[in-house]
Each structure stands twice: as structure tokens, then as C-alpha cells.
Amino acid sequence: MGAQLRIYRRRMRSVKATKKITKAMELISASRIVKAQQKVSASSPYARELTRAVTAVASYSNVNHPLTTESEKPIRAAVLIITADRGMAGAYSNAAIKEGDQLIELLKARGLSVNTYLVGRKAVNFYRFRNRKIANSWTGFSDNPTYKNAKAVSDELIKVFIADAQTDPNGVDELHIVYTEFVSMITQNPQAKRMLPLEVVESTATTGLLPMYEFEPNAGEVLNALLPRYIEARVFNAMLQSAASEHAARRRAMKSATDNADELIKSLTRLANAARQAEITQEISEIVGGADALASANAGSE
Amino acid sequence: MANLTVEVVSPEKRVWSGEASMVSARTLDGDLGILPNHAPLLGVLVDGKVKVKAVDGAEQEFEIHGGFISVANNRVSILGES
Numbered sequence A: 001m002g003a004q005l006r007i008y009r010r011r012m013r014s015v016k017a018t019k020k021i022t023k024a025m026e027l028i029s030a031s032r033i034v035k036a037q038q039k040v041s042a043s044s045p046y047a048r049e050l051t052r053a054v055t056a057v058a059s060y061s062n063v064n065h066p067l068t069t070e071s072e073k074p075i076r077a078a079v080l081i082i083t084a085d086r087g088m089a090g091a092y093s094n095a096a097i098k099e100g101d102q103l104i105e106l107l108k109a110r111g112l113s114v115n116t117y118l119v120g121r122k123a124v125n126f127y128r129f130r131n132r133k134i135a136n137s138w139t140g141f142s143d144n145p146t147y148k149n150a151k152a153v154s155d156e157l158i159k160v161f162i163a164d165a166q167t168d169p170n171g172v173d174e175l176h177i178v179y180t181e182f183v184s185m186i187t188q189n190p191q192a193k194r195m196l197p198l199e200v201v202e203s204t205a206t207t208g209l210l211p212m213y214e215f216e217p218n219a220g221e222v223l224n225a226l227l228p229r230y231i232e233a234r235v236f237n238a239m240l241q242s243a244a245s246e247h248a249a250r251r252r253a254m255k256s257a258t259d260n261a262d263e264l265i266k267s268l269t270r271l272a273n274a275a276r277q278a279e280i281t282q283e284i285s286e287i288v289g290g291a292d293a294l295a296s297a298n299a300g301s302e
Numbered sequence B: 001m002a003n004l005t006v007e008v009v010s011p012e013k014r015v016w017s018g019e020a021s022m023v024s025a026r027t028l029d030g031d032l033g034i035l036p037n038h039a040p041l042l043g044v045l046v047d048g049k050v051k052v053k054a055v056d057g058a059e060q061e062f063e064i065h066g067g068f069i070s071v072a073n074n075r076v077s078i079l080g081e082s
Helices: A003-060 A092-109 A121-129 A147-162 A219-301
Strands: A076-082 A113-119 A136-138 A174-182 A188-196 A214-216 B004-009 B014-027 B030-034 B041-044 B048-054 B059-064 B068-072 B075-079
Touching: A003 A174, A003 A219, A003 B004, A003 B041, A003 B068, A003 B075, A076 A092, A076 A147, A076 A219, A092 A113, A092 A121, A092 A174, A092 A188, A092 A219, A113 A121, A113 A147, A136 A147, A147 A188, A147 A219, A174 A219, A188 A219, A214 A219, A219 B041, A219 B068, B004 B048, B014 B041, B014 B059, B014 B068, B014 B075, B030 B041, B030 B068
Parallel strands: A076 A113, A076 A174, A113 A136, A214 B041, B004 B075
Antiparallel strands: A174 A188, B004 B014, B014 B030, B014 B048, B041 B068, B048 B059, B068 B075
């Protein structure tokens, strides 16, 4: 076997092994997308009821709450960016980080200073590599977030929101979240949304008349207890959607890696075949040439 | 007499749903007993047990932390963190 043939065979073996790995990752990601979507729909009854309750309190009482009051002169904003912990997810994390950068530019243009909060090792590494300041970060759960994780993140964010931005260097006047919305299996888009202060939108078109609720013990207490839960639920929803988007992006990336490996194997096979045939041809011509030379040498000596 | 449609939900999933004849819970103001045709109500729950008396007589108990109860039109929703 010639040297060239051996090289081709070695390369084919390694590409085939890689293809097995990427194919396995593609299938695992595909099954995880489905699970992540189920988690999103399982969490929606809670989110729906909570939203209805908050709407009810907000519309039937004029309770002011620190979480709904806009500051007249905002000086600092907090931005939460949700990315992945692991790689091989194509452009997923980078797209979210880029969207976060654009949002930060916008906020800076308005005259606000920005504190950044990160979820996901990819964002943490990105920021650390560029020596950017990180206010706080959480890692380890980006592909399978639980409500506890969402609670930990939103507890900290609510705390810095309630703190007075003028006196406390950690306090912020606004909170924005950058996450990747899972529109469908094919479409996932990074989104930047403002979470706090919550806007009480006067809408004349209500989805059915809300009943005249009584509030126990009183509207203020109910709002006090409901609003942090509402923020937690929205952060949780953002995390779940980001997780689903991460799996979808990884599935796509692994699928194209597998397809590329296939192409490579095909072209290497052709090259290996050509090399094998060239070798055989060379052997045959050597034999024929040798036999010919022998025959003419014998004929000459006679 | 009409029954209550009860849903007990946590942020991660719907824990229980079904028909009940009575729901009892404890709020910051005291114990609540919800019977069919109760007035609409939104309340903050004290951490503890919520009892649901199902139509088939079985009594379900749920341990709720950081919860709310919402009653309207014979629909009772109990939201809790765990």
C-alpha cells in the first residue's frame, strides 16, 4: 500500500469518527429542544394567572410601587445578558452578546452608565477576555434552567433596582434583559426588552371584563407580593426560551458539521480510489516493463 | 350546586387541577374558606398547607410557599413557588 493511500485512509477514519460525534450531538440537541419547549408551555399557566392577577391589581387600584415608578433622571441601568455555557452552538451566544452590546451603546447614548449582569460561561469569558467590568454572573444552568435559578437572578436584580441609584453605586434606575426568543425550530432571534420599571399600560381593549376583585389583606400588600413574582416569572420565561434557542442553534450547527463531514468522506473516498488504481497501474506497468526488458535481453543474447 | 374548578400551579408546571367542593387556605388576614359562588378575591397566602376537598370526597393537601390565591367565577387558582 502506498504512502498516499495510507494518508487518505487515516484521514477518512478520523473524519468518520468526528461525524459520529457530531451526529450524536445533533440528535441529543434535537430531543432537548422538544423538552425545552415543553418546559415553556408547562410554565405558562403560572405566568398567565400571575399576569391576570397583576393586571387586576393594577387596574383596580392606584397603588404606586417602587417597581412601577419611573425615575425622572435615570443615571444607571442594569443589563442582563443570557448566553450558553457550552460551545458548538453556532452563532447563538455571539448573537446575544452583540445584541447586548448594541443595547449598551443605546443606553450610553442616553447618558446612562451600565452595570452588566451575565448568565452563561460564554458571555463571562467574552467579557473577561476583553477586561470589561461584570457586575455579577451566574453559570452552570443555561441549558436547563430551574425556577430557583431564575429566582436567584431576579432577587439580585430587584434588589439593585430598588436601591437608590443616586446614593448606591450598585443601584439602577432601569433593568433590561437580552435573551434569544424561540420563535420556531427554524427562527430564533435575540431580543432586548425592558423589564423594570414595569409599565402600566392603559388599554381600553381588555380581554374580557376582569371581575371586581377583593384584595386580601389589601391591594398594596398584594401588589407588593405579586410584582417580584411577576419579574421572576418573566426572567424564568426568558431563560427557558433562551435554553430552547440554544438547543436549536446547537442542532443546526451539528447538523451542518455532520453534512460537511459527509462531503469530506465522499471526496476522500474518491481520492483514495484514484490513488489505489494509480498504484495498481504502476505495479502492472513495472511488471510489464520488466518482463519486456527481460524478453528483449533474452532475444538480444540469442 | 356548582363546583369549583381548582388549579394548583407552580412556576414550572401545573401541579393539580380538578373539581372541588371547597378550598381552605390561610392568608395574612386569617383562614379562608372558599365555597362555590364566592366573591372574586385575590389574596396573598401564608406559607403552609392549602386543603382542597375534591368532588369525589378525597382531600388534597398542598404545601405552598410564597403563594397567592385567585378566585373568580367559581375558578380558583392557587399559585405557589413549590
